[in-house]
Amino acid sequence: MSAHLETIGEIASGSGDRYKYGFVTDIESDTAPPGLSEDTVRFISAKKQEPKWLLEWRLKAYRRWQNMKQPDWGKLNIAPIDYQGATYYSAPKTAEGPKSLDEVDPEILKVYEKLGIPLGERAALAGVAVDAVFDSVSVATTFRSTLAAQGIIFCSFGEAVREHPELVQKYLGTVVPRGDNFFSTLNSAVFSDGSFAYIPPGVRCPMELSTYFRINQAKSGQFERTLLIADEGAYVSYLEGCTAPRRDENQLHAAVVELVALAGAEIKYSTVQNWYPGDANGAGGIYNFVTKRGICRGDGSKISWTQVETGSAITWKYPSCILEGDNSVGEFYSVAVTANHQQADTGTKMIHLGRNSKSTIISKGISAGHGQNTYRGAVKIMPGADGARNYTQCDSLLIGKTCGAHAIPYIDTRSPSARVEHEATASTISDEQLFYCLQRGLTPEESVSIIVNGFCKEVLKELPMEFAVEAQKLLVVSLEGSVG
């Protein structure tokens, strides 16, 4: 617990400089030449000493991607992306992958310390096992042996490919197929690392698993791939956090996350996304174009997504659930903040295949400054999903007069016994609410914070406690100066 609180302390103490993670670290990197071709794909695969099947898999993805077009259906204004100008592989330079924490470059450890991420055994107090991804490679995984004792595998993706190829081969691309969409296909071709976890049947993972992503290198994209499998009756809670240095140009982050829950298994996936959002005029910032999808493959399985999106210049993501098993459950809890010139087009897809499958969507969008915030969600009840139910609640909070909130729900039911509910509200922080808080002695910042956190409460309460506190502070920092 204490380790996470350090992160919070750091955020809370930051006042003048709003984005606290904008520092750049000078670390020798092993970097692919800029540009994208089959050679780049081969370079990455060779660097990672991958088996031939995986190289082939990547190449197929690359060839398919070449014939794909960047989609433009999002309610987003995206500056052209120069895919040939970016760097697709950047790794901190060490001869071999680190075997233990002692072998990790102290500079990198310092960066994570600055971020407040517990890499050392200090993390024991936090009960969190951390896999940290720095640019493209996974730097260190803590607590491996504790987890291994229960048969839990938690390691970098690259390591999983080497040590557990049968599991990777069995599940990779089964939830987000290789050629699913433009950005995920690009990821399939050039993904560099990420996290992998497997929880064996009947095991309840004794600690939160956690990944921190960091983009350090200039002009590099980050394409990590996460694969989580909860075998029958297993349970795991997984946390993901992200930061990046402040840079003037946009950087692309196109990740893919695949979750597989077998019968009776439960996966809880929480994200606090704080990529660099760009400056107050909208220059720079991360393009966060991510494909996240989970499948409830077995009966009675459950996947729950919780996300707090405060960073990135543009966020474009729809953590989704395919509810294949009977009585399976999908949940999506989201807070998305767009301040200054940030844009977000985010939501979820709930695809009901199993009988009596249930889904819940709670989306809270907060817009300030010139921020544009779109909720886009699809609820699909397929034939045969008898007795399926969905409840959607979609609330928007507007701060100021120059921002926008939009809701685009798609509902498609093909089962007569399905029940789908959708509720939506849009509101502003009223002058009366603000004055009420001020009159009780709270500063204008505290007042906005308390009102915003109240608005987000239904989502924040889904986060593990330390993360919830961090998320609350982040919301405050993100909206600083939004109310004049």
Next chain:
Amino acid sequence: MTKLLEVENLHARIAGGRDILKGISLSVGAGEVHAIMGPNGAGKSTLSAVLAAKPGYDVTAGSISYGGADIADMAADERARKGIFLAFQYPVEIPGVNNTYFLRASVNAIRRERGEPDLDASQFLKLVKKKMSLLDIKDDLLKRAVNVGFSGGEKKRNEIFQMAMLEPKLAILDETDSGLDIDALRAVSDGVNKLRDPNRAIVMITHYQRLLDYIEPDFVHVLANGRIVASGDKSFARELEKTGYAHLERAA
């Protein structure tokens, strides 16, 4: 000795509008209870808003001094931390914010201003229990979100409960009696009476005479057309009961 609150020749308006207060002078000492009465449109709510520095109001002339210092430039939240409390006519709902959590944030903001340490959860709870028994407040009120789904009476009781918790030097009660049935009015008035204190000044603004049957003021002022047109002590209140204040209003 200067009084706790000295208002002199105060002119004020809603930003961009015409003056609503047209020269109010008022002097309120610690331990005193003042009633300000008047018809609709007299400027009662504007007076409470301006005393609490509600954004959107401009003071165009005159002065307000509090505790011997001019507070013209003091923002609403600072005034609150310095001990000026406004019980709202229409308490505002804040969805998702737990009433107890809100109150603790408020209590601690004010304590910090006084140079006192924050109350931790258990100290705070003790204080809550003490004040709850004083005012006969049900604890389910504290578990709900601030004013959300409260009845009219519950909202007003909650305001008085906040006053008890925050222990202000100057409490302004803005039409606290409005919208209350007789039982709720009695309960709220009992609460206010228990909070009368030699170190606390209370200004109650009301449209209705009946409040004075429950909270007996030391001084009564009649506000009409943006000015105080008549003032007196307790006996003046009784006199008003007979004559009403319509004739004073006409005189203004």
